Amino acid sequence: MANVELRNLTKVWDQVTAVDGINLEIRDGEFLAVLGPSGCGKSTTLFMLAGVYLPSGGDILFDGARVNDVEARSRNVGIVFQSYALYPNMNVLQNIMFPLRFQETRDAAAQAREMAELVQVGELLERRPSQLSGGQQQRVALARALVKQPNLLLLDEPLSNLDATLRLTMRAEIRRITRELAVTTILVTHDQLEATTMADRVVCMNVGRIEQTGTAEDLYLRPDTLFVAGFIGSPPINLIRLQASQRAVLDVPDTAETVGIRPELLHSAETGLPVTVTTVEPMGRETLVTADSDLGPLRFLEATSRPKWSAGDKLHVSFRSQDTIVFDGAGQRMSDLHAAIG
Amino acid sequence: MRSSTFRTGTNMLVFLGPASFFLVCLLLAPIFVDLVVAFTDMAQTIRINEFTTKQFSKLVRASEDAWLGFELRSSFYRALSLSAVYIFFTLAIFNLTFGLILALTTTALPDWLGGVYRAIWLLPRMSPSVVYALMWIWVVDPTERGLLNQVIGVLGFSPINMKLDAPIVLIVTANGFIGASIGMLILTSSIRSIPEHLFFAARADGAGSLSIVRHIVLPALRWPLSYITVFQFLALLVSFEYIFLIMGPARSTMTMAMLAYTKTLAPDIGAGQYAYGAAITLILIVIGVFVALVLYRLANMTRLLMSPRIEVQ
Numbered sequence: 101m102a103n104v105e106l107r108n109l110t111k112v113w114d115q116v117t118a119v120d121g122i123n124l125e126i127r128d129g130e131f132l133a134v135l136g137p138s139g140c141g142k143s144t145t146l147f148m149l150a151g152v153y154l155p156s157g158g159d160i161l162f163d164g165a166r167v168n169d170v171e172a173r174s175r176n177v178g179i180v181f182q183s184y185a186l187y188p189n190m191n192v193l194q195n196i197m198f199p200l201r202f203q204e205t206r207d208a209a210a211q212a213r214e215m216a217e218l219v220q221v222g223e224l225l226e227r228r229p230s231q232l233s234g235g236q237q238q239r240v241a242l243a244r245a246l247v248k249q250p251n252l253l254l255l256d257e258p259l260s261n262l263d264a265t266l267r268l269t270m271r272a273e274i275r276r277i278t279r280e281l282a283v284t285t286i287l288v289t290h291d292q293l294e295a296t297t298m299a300d301r302v303v304c305m306n307v308g309r310i311e312q313t314g315t316a317e318d319l320y321l322r323p324d325t326l327f328v329a330g331f332i333g334s335p336p337i338n339l340i341r342l343q344a345s346q347r348a349v350l351d352v353p354d355t356a357e358t359v360g361i362r363p364e365l366l367h368s369a370e371t372g373l374p375v376t377v378t379t380v381e382p383m384g385r386e387t388l389v390t391a392d393s394d395l396g397p398l399r400f401l402e403a404t405s406r407p408k409w410s411a412g413d414k415l416h417v418s419f420r421s422q423d424t425i426v427f428d429g430a431g432q433r434m435s436d437l438h439a440a441i442g
Numbered sequence: 443m444r445s446s447t448f449r450t451g452t453n454m455l456v457f458l459g460p461a462s463f464f465l466v467c468l469l470l471a472p473i474f475v476d477l478v479v480a481f482t483d484m485a486q487t488i489r490i491n492e493f494t495t496k497q498f499s500k501l502v503r504a505s506e507d508a509w510l511g512f513e514l515r516s517s518f519y520r521a522l523s524l525s526a527v528y529i530f531f532t533l534a535i536f537n538l539t540f541g542l543i544l545a546l547t548t549t550a551l552p553d554w555l556g557g558v559y560r561a562i563w564l565l566p567r568m569s570p571s572v573v574y575a576l577m578w579i580w581v582v583d584p585t586e587r588g589l590l591n592q593v594i595g596v597l598g599f600s601p602i603n604m605k606l607d608a609p610i611v612l613i614v615t616a617n618g619f620i621g622a623s624i625g626m627l628i629l630t631s632s633i634r635s636i637p638e639h640l641f642f643a644a645r646a647d648g649a650g651s652l653s654i655v656r657h658i659v660l661p662a663l664r665w666p667l668s669y670i671t672v673f674q675f676l677a678l679l680v681s682f683e684y685i686f687l688i689m690g691p692a693r694s695t696m697t698m699a700m701l702a703y704t705k706t707l708a709p710d711i712g713a714g715q716y717a718y719g720a721a722i723t724l725i726l727i728v729i730g731v732f733v734a735l736v737l738y739r740l741a742n743m744t745r746l747l748m749s750p751r752i753e754v755q
C-alpha cells in the first residue's frame with residue numbers, strides 16, 4: 101500500500117550511533133525482513149519508520165513524500181512490538197478497536213471483530229491481555245496493528261517470545277495474513293530462519309549499517325561480507341584465516357585474507373585434505389563433525405543420523421573449488437575468485 | 443517434633459517480636475487507654491473518680507425531632523464539618539489533582555529538569571514544621587510586609603488578611619503544598635513503571651497526548667491513586683500541627699483533631715480536659731477505621747473482580 105524509501109537515515113543517541121546512514125527502498129506490497137544481531141539498530145530503524153523516534157539525519161519517504169516531521173499518529177503505520185504492548189486495562193475487543201477511536205470509522209466494532217476473526221481470536225474478545233497466552237496476545241497485537249488498514253506494517257521480533265512450535269504456526273499465519281491484505285511489511289528479527297522463510301527480501305544489518313540486501317539465497321550463497329557469511333547459516337560457515345601455513349595448503353589469490361566454506365559443502369573423500377576428527381554431534385537427520393586440519397579446525401555435515409566417524413579417526417575431506425567464498429582484507433567478498441586444495 | 447515446634451516458636455518471637463512489641467505499645471495500648479479514658483471524668487489531673495458517658499453527652503444533646511433521637515452540639519458539629527471540608531479539599535485539590543498534575547508534567551520534562559522541579563516540591567516536606575509554618579505566617583501576614591500582600595500590592599489591590607477572611611483556604615493550601623509531594627512521588631514512580639512500548643503503541647495507534655493520559659496513564663494509576671486517597675485521608679484526619687502553628691487555637695479552623703488537642707494538651711488555653719479529648723479522639727478513630735475500610739474495599743474491589751490468569755494453547 102506504500103512505497104517506502106530510506107535515504108541516509110541516521111540515529112545517534114548520546115554516545116552510540118544506533119543507525120548509521122541506511123539507504124533502502126521497500127516496494128509496495130513487499131515483505132522485507134531486517135536481520136541482524138541484538139543491538140545492531142533494528143528496532144531503532146523501525147521506531148523511526150513508525151514516527152516514535154525522530155531521525156538524527158537523513159530522510160524517510162512514503163510514496164515519495166518526506167515524512168520525517170510527520171507525527172506517529174498521522175503516518176498510518178501499524179506496529180507490533182516485541183512485548184506486544186497490549187493495553188492491560190482493555191479487553192481484546194477494546195484493544196483491537198483502539199486505533200479506530202482516532203479515525204472517522206463508521207462501524208468500529210464490526211471492523212475490529214472482522215480483524216479478530218482474521219487472526220483467529222474471535223472467541224476471546226472479552227478477555228483481558230493478562231488472561232491470554234503468548235500466542236494469543238501476539239495475534240491480538242497483530243489485529244490491532246492491522247485494523248486501521250495501515251500503509252505499512254512493522255513487526256519488531258514478533259515471534260521471539262513464542263515457543264518453537266507456536267513460532268512455526270505464527271510464521272505461516274503472519275505470512276498468510278499479510279498476503280491476504282497485501283500490506284507492505286517490514287519484519288525485524290535476529291532469527292535468520294524467520295527472515296529467510298518469511299521474507300521476499302532480506303536486509304542484513306550490523307552495528308547500524310546495512311551489510312547486504314538480497315534474497316535469502318543471495319545472503320547464504322553469495323554473502324557480500326565476512327559478517328554476513330558468519331552470521332547466516334547454522335551450523336556456521338568455516339572461515340579460514342589465511343596465514344603462511346594455510347597458504348601452503350590452499351591455492352588462493354595473494355590478496356585474499358579469508359576463505360569460507362559451508363559445512364554441508366565439505367565432505368569426506370578418498371583423497372583431499374587430511375583431518376583428524378575431534379568431536380561428533382548427531383543432529384537428527386545429519387551429523388556435525390569437527391576435525392583438526394592444517395587449515396585449522398573444520399566443521400562438516402554428513403547426511404546421516406548414524407555417525408560414521410568417532411573422535412580420533414583420520415580421514416580426508418574435499419570440496420569443490422566453486423563452493424568456496426574468498427574475502428579480502430577489508431572483509432569484502434572477492435567475486436569470481438575461489439580457493440582450491442593446492 | 444517438639445524441637446521443631448520450639449524452633450518455629452523462637453523464630454516467630456525473634457522475627458515478629460520487635461514489631462509486635464511496638465504494635466502493642468505504640469498502637470493498641472494507646473487506643474485501649476483512650477477507650478477507657480473516654481468513659482471517665484478525668485480532667486486536670488490523671489485521677490479517675492467515676493466512669494461515665496458524660497463526655498459524649500457534651501458532644502450531642504437529646505432532641506425529639508432528630509432522626510436518631512439526638513443532635514450534635516454546635517461546636518462538635520462545626521468541628522466535624524470543618525474536618526470534612528478541610529480533608530476533602532486538601533485531598534481532592536492538592537494531594538490527588540495537583541500531585542497528579544505534578545507527576546504528569548515532571549515526567550514529560552527532560553529527566554534532569556523534572557528532577558530539579560520535583561526536588562523543589564519536596565523542600566517543604568524536608569524543612570521542619572515550624573520553619574514551614576513561619577514561612578506561611580510571613581506569606582499571609584496581614585500588613586504590607588506579607589509576601590502575598592506585597593504581590594497583590596504590585597497588582598494594585600489592597601492588603602488582605604487571609605487568617606481572618608479565608609482561614610480554610612489558608613490551611614488547605616499550607617497542608618496541600620506539603621501533601622502534593624507525596625502524591626507526586628508515588629505517581630511519578632508509577633508513571634515511570636508503565637512500559638515505554640505502551641506509549642509508543644498508543645502514539646502509533648493515533649492517540650494524542652491527552653488520549654494517552656486518559657487511556658494509558660490514568661488506568662495504570664488507579665491503584666496508587668486509591669492508596670494515596672486512603673493514606674492521606676488518615677493523615678489529614680489526625681493532622682493538626684500546621685493548623686495549630688499557623689492559626690493557633692482559632693475557632694475558624696477548629697477541626698476534630700485540633701479540638702482534641704486544644705481540649706487536652708495545648709498549653710495555656712483551657713486545656714486539661716483529658717476525658718473529653720479522649721472521647722473526641724475515640725470518634726476520630728472510629729471514623730478513620732470506618733472510612734479506611736470503605737475506601738480499601740472500593741479500591742480492592744477491582745482486584746477481587748479480576749479473574750485468574752488462564753493459559754491456553
Ligand SMILES: Nc1ncnc2c1ncn2[C@@H]1O[C@H](COP(=O)(O)OP(=O)(O)O)[C@@H](O)[C@H]1O
Pocket residue numbers: 113114116117118136137138139140141142143144145
Ligand atoms: N532509547 C535509547 N537511548 C539510548 N540508546 C539506545 C536507545 N534505544 C536503543 N539504544 C541503543 O542503540 C543501539 C541499537 O538498539 P536497537 O535498535 O534496540 O537494537 P536491536 O533492535 O537491533 O537489538 C543499541 O546500542 C542500544 O543500546
Ligand SMILES: [Mg+2]
Pocket residue numbers: 139142143144257
Ligand atoms: Mg530490538
